[in-house]
Amino acid sequence: MAITSRDVARLAGVSQPTVSRALRDDPRVSEATKAKVRAAAEQLGYVPSEAGRALSSGRTRRIGLLITDIENQFYTHIIAPVHLQLERLGYQLMLHTETADNDTIVERLIANGLDGVILATTTVDSVVPLRLRDHGLPFVYFNRTTSFVDADATVVEPTAGFEAAVSRAVALGHTRIGAVLGPSNTSTAQSREVALRAALATNGLSLSPDDIRRGPFDTRTGDEATTSLLSQPSPPTLLFCANDVVAYGALNAASRRGVSVPGDLSIVGFDDLPAASWPIIELSTIAYDLTAMAGEAARLITRRIEQPDASVLHVEYETSFVERRTLSSAPLSD
Amino acid sequence: MAITSRDVARLAGVSQPTVSRALRDDPRVSEATKAKVRAAAEQLGYVPSEAGRALSSGRTRRIGLLITDIENQFYTHIIAPVHLQLERLGYQLMLHTETADNDTIVERLIANGLDGVILATTTVDSVVPLRLRDHGLPFVYFNRTTSFVDADATVVEPTAGFEAAVSRAVALGHTRIGAVLGPSNTSTAQSREVALRAALATNGLSLSPDDIRRGPFDTRTGDEATTSLLSQPSPPTLLFCANDVVAYGALNAASRRGVSVPGDLSIVGFDDLPAASWPIIELSTIAYDLTAMAGEAARLITRRIEQPDASVLHVEYETSFVERRTLSSAPLSD
DNA sequence: ACCCTCCGTGCATACGAAAGCATAATGGCA
């Protein structure tokens, strides 16, 4: 049925190994032979089998990207740049989601013969990094780290962004500030919380426990948390959200309750996703170069694969504050 | 390095083929032996190699999903249900995007040893279906068809949705109606255009060529088209958009120009994506069961793989009109 | 008690490509 390198060899009048070498542009094959082989391959519509290649060479040039949820816009926006960068480096992307339990995930990552994995979802207490290390499968962290297994990583340094955002908020008269934080078992949520609290402290403010909610990085979290926060007798005038997707939920909750944004409530996100700058949204947010970071993760994993003993790199991305419609002066208290 | 079935065989005191059979729960292996083998596999952390399996059996239980663009929300919302349904059926999903030319795409689909492909992007004039057929690789159309290669398909029947939407619009006093249509080389755009024109004709209306714009199914198309339509001296009072993602762009364009929606301009989308019902959006749209349709595509491709000679199925999904904020009475002309 | 059947397992091999090694052909130089 399928055409193999043997068929090509027969047509070109050479041996199967020569076909293999010729098509991979091995310098030991003469140009004349390469031309013959290419012509034969073309004529037969030959496509090398990845399975055969993988089995023989032990490499697949395939990289896994592990994410939580494809429907989440945040992940959506990292897939494209990772894919693009991997393509440039001659690798293919294989998407994996956390629909199953950790053991099944690790098993799939290994079974598929991936050359490496980008972890974009790991909680600080996940066993996935451990398992991958035990199996000798290279990996890098994207926008995450864990304390007990060190590896290459791309991380966001949120301090500068929060400092700018908080000092601007203070200048606008906000004193009662709330937060919808991410899951406390993620390094991302942890570092953002620390940076936010530090920036508030610098300005003589703090987060009241009543004004804090927590949940996964999704729209629903923002919606429910904001609904809950707004039902207090005297709610905060400004909400910092764990990320933009959470902030969309906050906007929805405010809209549903007839709370004016930013008149009654200001909202600040984190990530500066494309939709944050849409005219119908205009979300104030803390920005960094997400696309570059995704590309860098791709570069790191291929580097690790090709130079297994290279020193471990942690690449940091700086943040800045982008002010848009959803932040304005605190309402006058009466 | 990696643990193979041979290692497991040695530890369990059986032959390699017996390990293979035991772990796949072959009825010809006794329960006692299966238990021994499973224990040995567990102890060694054995994971079967997909490459070896693929090479030997000629099957990968892997299905490709070909989409245009991951960042497009429409595709985002079909990936999850397809993934879920395939998992239930014991298959894995491999995502492919149209970043490269058609030849490269087809080559990748084939090289990866996919058992089948779901085409979610095909234009009516694409050679991809032809090539796949020539290579004997099964495929199904998702939300698309082409005229010259018949195959299983899931399609949307837009007539009912447009009839309901148009008659409602007419009742609200709209007479000047515009449209932002999709690419005319997609069956989707074609069938929606036909259905819209038919519904308008039933109500004694028609689309003026001046009130039509066309472009890819993305936000930018909606934005630019709407900007262009609104710059006419006397613009339409209602826009039908090729899909919801295009409609988001239309909303943005209106917002940027200070055109009130729905006060000055009503907007209707197509697809009823989750964000369409967000309080901050509230988009009127034509709805159908996208999740079910995605699941059905998964079911169709596995059926085709397992029963290559089954008769070709075209599964249709009915549409309805969902009225939300962005549609209201036509402004009084003066 | 014998034969046949069926069950469980092992043996041998195939899948497609890659890589080490061997070898034929070529050319240069003495």
Added chain:
DNA sequence: TGCCATTATGCTTTCGTATGCACGGAGGGT
């Protein structure tokens, strides 16, 4: 003219799993 170096190619084996086939052993029927 002969030898060696070099280049180009072929031969053989390998990767890990699945499968057709052979075979030994147990059990049942007569």
